[in-house]
Amino acid sequence: MAAEIGHLSLWLALAAALCLSVFPLVGVQRNILALQWYARPLAWVQWLALTLSMVCLGYSFFINDFSVAYVANHSNSALPVAYRLSAIWGGHEGSLLLWGWMLGGWAAMVGGLSRSVPLAMVARVLSVMGMISVGFLLFMLLTSNPFDRVLPWFPLDGADLNPLLQDPGLIIHPPMLYMGYVGFSVAFAFAVAGLLAGNLDPAWARWARPWTTVAWSFLTVGIALGSWWAYYELGWGGWWFWDPVENASLLPWLAGTALIHSLAVTEKRNLFRAWTVLLAIIAFSLSLLGTFLVRSGVLTSVHAFANDPERGAFILGFLIVVAGGALTLFAVRSSTLTNNKGFKPVSREAFLLGNNLILLTATFVVLVGTIAPLFFEALDLKISIRSPYFNGFFVPLTMALIVLMVPGVFSNWKRQDGRVLVKRMAMLAPAAVIAGWFGSRLPEPSPWQGVLAIMLALYLVFAHVDDVVRRARAYGQGFFTGLRKLGRAYWGMVSAHCGLAVMVAGITLVSFHEVERDIRMGPGDRASIGEYDFVFDSLDNYQGPNFDSTRGHFQVSYQGEPVVILHPEKRTYHASGQIMTEAAIDAGFWRDLYVAMGEPLDDGNAWAVRIYFKPGIRWIWLGSLIMAFGGVLALSDKRYRRLRFANGEKEATNES
Amino acid sequence: MKANSPWVFLPLVGFVLLAVLLASGLGRDPQELPSALVGKPVPSFSLPSLMTDETLTQDSLKGRWQLLNVWATWCPTCYIEHPFLLELAARGVAIAGLNYKDESDPARQYLAEHGNPFTHVIVDADGQLGLDLGVYGAPETFLINPDGEIVLRHAGDLNARVWKEKFVPLLEQNQPGGEA
Amino acid sequence: MTRMLRIVFLLGISLSAMAATDIYQFETPEQEQRFRVLLDELRCPKCQNQSLADSDAGIAQDMRARVEIMIKEGKSNDEIVDYFVARYGNFVSYRPPVTPTTSILWLAPLLLLGSGAVIIVLLLRRASARVDDSDEGGEESDMNQRGDR
Numbered sequence: 001m002a003a004e005i006g007h008l009s010l011w012l013a014l015a016a017a018l019c020l021s022v023f024p025l026v027g028v029q030r031n032i033l034a035l036q037w038y039a040r041p042l043a044w045v046q047w048l049a050l051t052l053s054m055v056c057l058g059y060s061f062f063i064n065d066f067s068v069a070y071v072a073n074h075s076n077s078a079l080p081v082a083y084r085l086s087a088i089w090g091g092h093e094g095s096l097l098l099w100g101w102m103l104g105g106w107a108a109m110v111g112g113l114s115r116s117v118p119l120a121m122v123a124r125v126l127s128v129m130g131m132i133s134v135g136f137l138l139f140m141l142l143t144s145n146p147f148d149r150v151l152p153w154f155p156l157d158g159a160d161l162n163p164l165l166q167d168p169g170l171i172i173h174p175p176m177l178y179m180g181y182v183g184f185s186v187a188f189a190f191a192v193a194g195l196l197a198g199n200l201d202p203a204w205a206r207w208a209r210p211w212t213t214v215a216w217s218f219l220t221v222g223i224a225l226g227s228w229w230a231y232y233e234l235g236w237g238g239w240w241f242w243d244p245v246e247n248a249s250l251l252p253w254l255a256g257t258a259l260i261h262s263l264a265v266t267e268k269r270n271l272f273r274a275w276t277v278l279l280a281i282i283a284f285s286l287s288l289l290g291t292f293l294v295r296s297g298v299l300t301s302v303h304a305f306a307n308d309p310e311r312g313a314f315i316l317g318f319l320i321v322v323a324g325g326a327l328t329l330f331a332v333r334s335s336t337l338t339n340n341k342g343f344k345p346v347s348r349e350a351f352l353l354g355n356n357l358i359l360l361t362a363t364f365v366v367l368v369g370t371i372a373p374l375f376f377e378a379l380d381l382k383i384s385i386r387s388p389y390f391n392g393f394f395v396p397l398t399m400a401l402i403v404l405m406v407p408g409v410f411s412n413w414k415r416q417d418g419r420v421l422v423k424r425m426a427m428l429a430p431a432a433v434i435a436g437w438f439g440s441r442l443p444e445p446s447p448w449q450g451v452l453a454i455m456l457a458l459y460l461v462f463a464h465v466d467d468v469v470r471r472a473r474a475y476g477q478g479f480f481t482g483l484r485k486l487g488r489a490y491w492g493m494v495s496a497h498c499g500l501a502v503m504v505a506g507i508t509l510v511s512f513h514e515v516e517r518d519i520r521m522g523p524g525d526r527a528s529i530g531e532y533d534f535v536f537d538s539l540d541n542y543q544g545p546n547f548d549s550t551r552g553h554f555q556v557s558y559q560g561e562p563v564v565i566l567h568p569e570k571r572t573y574h575a576s577g578q579i580m581t582e583a584a585i586d587a588g589f590w591r592d593l594y595v596a597m598g599e600p601l602d603d604g605n606a607w608a609v610r611i612y613f614k615p616g617i618r619w620i621w622l623g624s625l626i627m628a629f630g631g632v633l634a635l636s637d638k639r640y641r642r643l644r645f646a647n648g649e650k651e652a653t654n655e656s
Numbered sequence: 657m658k659a660n661s662p663w664v665f666l667p668l669v670g671f672v673l674l675a676v677l678l679a680s681g682l683g684r685d686p687q688e689l690p691s692a693l694v695g696k697p698v699p700s701f702s703l704p705s706l707m708t709d710e711t712l713t714q715d716s717l718k719g720r721w722q723l724l725n726v727w728a729t730w731c732p733t734c735y736i737e738h739p740f741l742l743e744l745a746a747r748g749v750a751i752a753g754l755n756y757k758d759e760s761d762p763a764r765q766y767l768a769e770h771g772n773p774f775t776h777v778i779v780d781a782d783g784q785l786g787l788d789l790g791v792y793g794a795p796e797t798f799l800i801n802p803d804g805e806i807v808l809r810h811a812g813d814l815n816a817r818v819w820k821e822k823f824v825p826l827l828e829q830n831q832p833g834g835e836a
Numbered sequence: 837m838t839r840m841l842r843i844v845f846l847l848g849i850s851l852s853a854m855a856a857t858d859i860y861q862f863e864t865p866e867q868e869q870r871f872r873v874l875l876d877e878l879r880c881p882k883c884q885n886q887s888l889a890d891s892d893a894g895i896a897q898d899m900r901a902r903v904e905i906m907i908k909e910g911k912s913n914d915e916i917v918d919y920f921v922a923r924y925g926n927f928v929s930y931r932p933p934v935t936p937t938t939s940i941l942w943l944a945p946l947l948l949l950g951s952g953a954v955i956i957v958l959l960l961r962r963a964s965a966r967v968d969d970s971d972e973g974g975e976e977s978d979m980n981q982r983g984d985r
Contacts, residue, residue, distance in 0.1 A: 236890050243885055278667060285671070298681035302884045309683040316682070320675050327668040334664045342966030350960055357952040365945045371674070372932075372941055374681040379937065382690060384879050386887070386930040393945060415967065516872065518859040599892070608859055689881055692925035757894070783898050790923040792881040792895045 003068045006056025007147040010097075013049035013104065014137040016042050020107075020130030024123035025196075036123035040111035043126050046133060047104035054101050057088050057146055067154040070094055070146045076160035076575045078546035086171045087161045092295060092305045093146035095174060099291070100136045102175075102182040103129065110186055110211065117207050124193035125186070132185055135318045143311050160546065160575030169229030177222030177249060181287040183215020184252055187259060188284035191277040192326050195333045205267035205276065210635050212263060212280070216256045217631030223249050224624035232585055234302075237516075237594050237612045239620060242390045245303035247370040248290030251363055255283040258359035260631075261352050269413060271349060274337040275356070278330055285323035286363070292319055298374060344415040351408035358401045365393040395449065398504060402456045405497060406463040428466055432459035443530075443615060446512045453508040457501040464494045492634025499626030506619025515613040518598070522606035529613045531559045532593065534566075536609070547571040547580075552607065554595050556586065566595045568609075591615040691790050691798075691809035698724075698804050699788040706755050706763055706777035716776060718804035721827060722750035723797050725774070725814070726786065728758040729766050731794040737813035738770055744819070745773035753777035756786050756794055799823055801830065860904050867907050874903050874913060877930050878920060887930065 020042040027035025057070075061084045066072040074087045074094070089095040107129040114122050140146070161170075190208040194200045226249065231239045240246065259279040266276045292298075295305050296312025343349040369385045376383050410416075410424055436455030440446045446454070471490070472482030519527045521536045528534065537553040554566045566584035573580065583596035591614060598608035693699075698714045705712050717724060725741060727734040745751055753774035755763045760779055767774070780786055789798070790809070799808040807826055810818060862868040872889070878899065880891035888896050888903070899920065906916045920928045932938050 234890070238890065241885075241890075274664075282667070292678065296678075296682060298678060298684075300885045302886065312682045313679075316675065316678055323671055324668065324675070327671055331664045331668050340966055342963045344964050344967055345960040349963070350956075353956050353959065357949070357956060360952065361945055361949045364948050368941060368944055371677060375677055376938070377684065378677070378680055380690075381937065382925055382927040383932040383938065384885075384927050384930050385932055385941070386879075386885075388877060388931045389941065520857050520859050689927055690925065692921070692923055787898060787902065788923060790881075790925070792924070 002056040002059045002063075003065065003147040003149060006053040006060070007145065009049045009052040009056065010137060010141055010145075010147070013046050013053065013100070014134065014141065016046035016049060017130045017133035017137055020046060021127055021134055024130075025127045028120050028123050028196075033119065036119050039123045039126040042130070043104070043107040043111040046130070047101075047108040050097075050101040050104040053097060053147075054088070057094060057097060058085055060147075061085055061087055064158070066156070066158050067149050067151055068146075069148045069150045072150055072155050072158045074161050075158040076546060077157050078574065079158075079161055079166070080545055082168075082171060083161055083166050087165075089174045089178075090161050090165050090170060092311075093140065093144045095178075095305070096136065096140050096144055097146050098174065098178055099182060100133065100140065102178050103133050103136060103185060106182055106186055106211075107133070110189075114207070117203075118201075121193055121197065121201070121204075121207070124196050125189040128189035128192045129185060132189075132322065135322065139311075139314055139318065143314055157575070160573065163547070163571070163573045163576065163578050163580045164233060166546075166573075167229065167233055169225065169233060173222060173225040173229055176218055176225055180215050180217075180219025180222050180256075181249075181252060181290065183211065183218055184256060184280075184284040184287050186211040186215065187280040188326070191280035192329060194277060195326075195329045195336075198333065199336050200273050200277070202270050205263050205270075205273075206639075208280070209260075209263045209267055210640050212256065212259055213631045213635050216253070216260055217628040217635075219249070219253050219256060220624055220628040220631065223253060224621045224628070227624075228621050231617070232583055236596065236610065237514075237583070237614065239510075239617065241302075242369070242386045243303060244299040244301045244370050245290075245294050247366050248293045251286040251290060251366055251370075252283050254359050254363040254366065255279060255286050258356045258363070259283050261355055261359075265349055265352050269341060269343070269349065271339055271341055271343070272353075273339055274330075274334045277334070277337060279356075281323070281326045281330060285319070285326070286367075288315070288319045288322060292316055293370070299370070343413070346411065346416045346418045346421065348408060348411040348413050348416065351404055351411055354404045355401065355408060358397055358404065362394065362397050362401075365390065365397070395453075399452065399456055402460050402501075402504070405460060405500075409463060409467055409493070409497070424466075425463075428459065428462050432456075432462050435462075440508075443513055446508070450508050450512040453504060457505045457508070460501040461498055464498055468494060487637055487639075489634045489637035489639075492630045492632070492637070494630070495633055496627045496630025499623045499628075499630055501623070502619050502626060503623025506616045506623055509616025509619070510614050513615050514617075517611045519609050519611065520601055520606050521609045522602075525606075527609075527611060529611060532563075532613065533557045533560075534595065534611055536607075537565075539607075544571065546575065547573045549582075550597075552595075552597055552609075554584070556593060556595075564593070566593070568595045568597045570597050570600075587618060589618060592617050689792070689811065691806065693790055693806045694808065696806060698800060698806060699785070701778070701780075701785045701788070703785060704779045706753070706760055706779050707767075707772075707774075708776075712776060712778050714804060716778075717752060717800050718802060720750055720802050721831065722752055722775070722800055723814075723823075724752045724754055724800055726754045726756045726789075726791050726794050726796040726798075728756045728794050729762045730758065733813045734795045735770075737795050737815070738773070740813075740815050740819075741773040742771045744814075750775050754785065754789075754791075755779050756791065757781065757783045799826060860900075862904075862907065870913055871903060871907055874907075874916060875900060878903070878917065879928050879930055881924050881928055 020039060023035045023042070024039035027033065027038070060068045060071050061075055062081070064071070064075065064077050064084075066075075070091060070093050071087075074091045075084055079087070087094070089098040107126055110129070111122065111126055114125075187208055190204065190211070194204050226246065227239045230241070231237060259276065262272050262276040262279050265272045292312065292315040294301075294303070295308070295315060297307030297309060298312060369389050372385055373383055406425060407421055410421055432455050436451065436458045439458065440451040440454040468483070468486070469479070471486060472479050475482040475485050477485075515529050517527060517529060519525075521527060523536055523538050526533060526535045533556070535555045535557075537555050539550065539552050541548065541550050543549070549569045549571045551567050551569045554568070556563045556566055564586045566586060568584040569582040571580045571582060572578070581596050581598070583594055585595075586593040592612070594610075594612035594614060596610045598610055600607055698717050700714045702711055702713050704710075723744075727737075741751055751773050753776070755777050757780065760781075763777075763779075767777075778785065783791075793811065795813055797810045797814045798806050801807050808822060810822055812818075860868070860871060862871065875889035876887050878888045880886050880888055880893055880896040880899070882893050882895050883891045886896075888900055902919075903916055906919065911919075917929050917931070921933075926933050932941060934942075
């Protein structure tokens with residue numbers, strides 16, 4: 001029964017979405033306030049219906065209703081409850097429902113938290129989001145229904161969730177990621193609404209900015225979680241593979257980062273409006289493109305969901321309507337957006353332009369590298385693209401980005417005295433060079449690229465520390481009082497930029513200094529990396545809830561002193577017969593020690609063991625979290641909290 | 657409203673091109689790997705025969721149109737493909753076998769039990785010939801011309817549909833009225 | 837996973853392992869390093885986009901063994917990659933070949949960067965000409981302003 005209710009609820013959500021797409025816009029067109037007013041309640045109804053669907057699907061998983069095809073394909077009675085529930089988004093149909101549910105949630109939130117935005121604008125924004133919902137709901141209802149039943153011959157037990165997904169990572173990574181993907185639809189909706197309105201209210205950027213920032217923060221966390229999950233789950237210690245699905249998540253993130261910075265300029269100086277609107281359209285279109293790539297079978301990937309050309313065709317059609325429609329609207333209406341203000345070549349605006357160019361190029365590189373195999377296949381040339389290509393561009397681009405970040409932070413809006421800027425930048429350079437030189441010699445000397453990267457990362461951090469100190473002092477009320485007066489938006493920026501520096505340092509360290517050994521080890525054998533010794537103590541077997549495991553016990557010591565005992569496993573899952581490698585990791589702030597069992601050798605008397613020493617790898621995710629935290633900080637800035645009371649325009653000038 | 661600069665249409669145009677490219681990719685199997693050896697001669701080798709005492713070389717694959725089928729007893733799809741191979745052999749198609757990374761005794765037993773469609777079988781115990789041929793799994797079937805050149809490689813099981821769609825056109829092209 | 841250049845710990849690496857033997861045994865650390873780099877750059881022809889380093893497939897094991905042998909035979913990285921490309925096509929290398937057709941892979945982003953830079957320069961000139969002190973927008977004329985965004 002639950003599945004039928006869930007299914008019906010989807011139709012209800014579709015009805016609400018259709019009304020939401022049409023009536024408020026009609027209301028705006030014909031100036032009928034009542035119709036515009038209905039936008040918010042309709043968004044809530046849509047979301048409540050979707051919530052009911054989610055609950056029904058979750059319930060079906062919970063009670064092991066294997067007559068529902070999706071449950072039968074992705075669950076099993078022996079599957080622990082937490083995974084039974086997160087299996088909701090473990091496959092194609094359910095993850096679409098998650099997408100749709102989050103889209104509904106964002107729309108409802110936009111409705112709820114936009115009291116200071118004029119009704120006509122809210123109506124337009126919600127309508128656009130409604131249209132996107134219609135697309136997703138149709139996609140589900142017509143091609144990918146999670147509630148389809150397998151009757152009359154339904155299985156007594158399910159096919160089990162892919163063992164790779166039976167992990168806490170599944171519980172949190174997709175939801176975070178989707179919050180990000182879907183969240184960019186809000187910026188998109190604001191952009192399209194602005195174009196529809198025909199004239200962009202100066203406050204537009206202030207309305208759009210917090211939504212974009214929070215989506216970006218979620219996406220940052222989502223991608224970091226994905227990387228971390230791949231690291232410990234996939235068995236071979238990699239943290240980024242430039243796999244098409246990973247690239248699909250990076251594309252909107254890069255565009256989103258450019259968007260955040262462009263929005264800053266638009267909010268502050270009402271400039272770059274057309275460009276910001278275009279970026280908002282691009283960022284969300286890239287989210288949709290990612291959805292297409294992952295589900296259409298067009299590209300090969302370890303992460304790919306469904307490989308169904310029919311579904312792929314639907315998403316592509318949807319993408320064409322959404323992105324094509326928005327871009328056409330942009331082309332036709334963008335002349336309403338130009339602005340005639342000026343700024344000098346040395347100014348914050350100019351540096352942010354440079355930042356946008358670099359991020360745009362990075363986005364383009366990822367797009368080209370991901371799509372190119374398709375392009376060349378049409379020319380009968382089958383090629384593969386991965387790290388060599390992407391890293392070849394990303395390394396110099398990242399360095400260039402960091403180089404631009406410092407003057408960007410130091411510069412004033414509109415005009416900045418070049419000499420003062422250069423002097424300030426030059427003063428900090430020696431400290432960064434010296435500290436970087438020494439820093440890059442740990443744990444041992446790096447090649448010049450590593451040295452340069454560490455110097456730049458340190459330079460970035462020093463620059464921000466310098467900026468904080470100067471600004472705090474500038475209040476003239478003592479350093480600590482000044483610190484407290486610095487706005488949260490400012491701290492957000494400092495945090496996000498320093499997070500990037502930490503991440504770059506981590507990537508540099510692990511890329512240049514990690515050590516891998518593949519060793520044939522039997523119980524009693526010892527191996528070492530530097531001063532770390534690994535002794536293979538023993539092997540045993542045990543039974544888990546839905547798997548059998550062979551587990552090794554490794555005693556790890558450093559300079560003779562015991563450090564930790566690691567227990568890598570090789571698991572065979574009952575339902576699917578799949579064999580999984582569970583790596584054992586000793587996580588540390590400065591380094592990870594990683595042991596994984598490969599294949600059994602000599603009829604099980606010995607194993608091919610992989611041992612890794614990975615310095616600085618945790619900084620990659622730590623840095624990402626610091627970046628995301630920066631976004632959250634910026635959101636809690638008081639000028640957004642004031643929006644609850646006052647009316648739009650007054651806020652624009654005084655605070656910032 | 658002031659006139660738009662034509663550049664504003666650039667994103668739209670770019671997107672349309674992208675969409676066309678993506679559409680072209682739908683329905684194609686990204687895993688399908690065309691052989692790098694099409695048009696090239698079979699690599700040279702000197703390996704034992706499974707059924708007799710002789711040593712076989714690349715010359716054993718010259719002189720007539722024939723198939724080279726890569727198979728092994730550990731390959732389940734090969735079992736499924738086997739009856740069709742027997743059918744082809746009965747129709748007069750020359751099929752040579754490549755016993756890939758397998759053990760010879762079980763292989764001989766397999767052929768004794770299930771029938772032997774092969775004119776001769778090359779034993780590639782360590783997979784080196786397979787590597788030289790660009791084999792990445794079993795079963796695979798190559799079409800070789802009388803000069804010992806590879807004309808086609810099909811990865812996956814050989815069945816009536818694949819035979820008709822991929823192999824027959826090439827055979828008819830080169831010897832009209834030949835085996836079909 | 838990137839392994840750009842890597843300096844292997846010379847102290848204690850191949851020298852102090854007692855009972856355990858390395859699966860891949862090389863004479864010098866440079867050889868081992870080349871091995872790792874090649875395993876990352878060669879693709880398993882059968883798997884879902886995995887490198888030879890990541891894959892457990894039979895063909896990947898065969899290929900790894902061959903790479904090890906070829907390194908010991910003294911072949912260069914290019915020769916080894918060419919060996920596999922001759923047999924499996926360009927698909928098997930994660931470094932796409934540089935030909936007039938594929939050069940667009942590198943030219944396109946460079947073109948974007950270049951034309952973007954040019955456009956920015958033009959934009960800056962125009963924007964600079966439009967600067968006048970009467971418009972609002974909270975410009976600060978010195979660095980001593982409060983923290984803001």
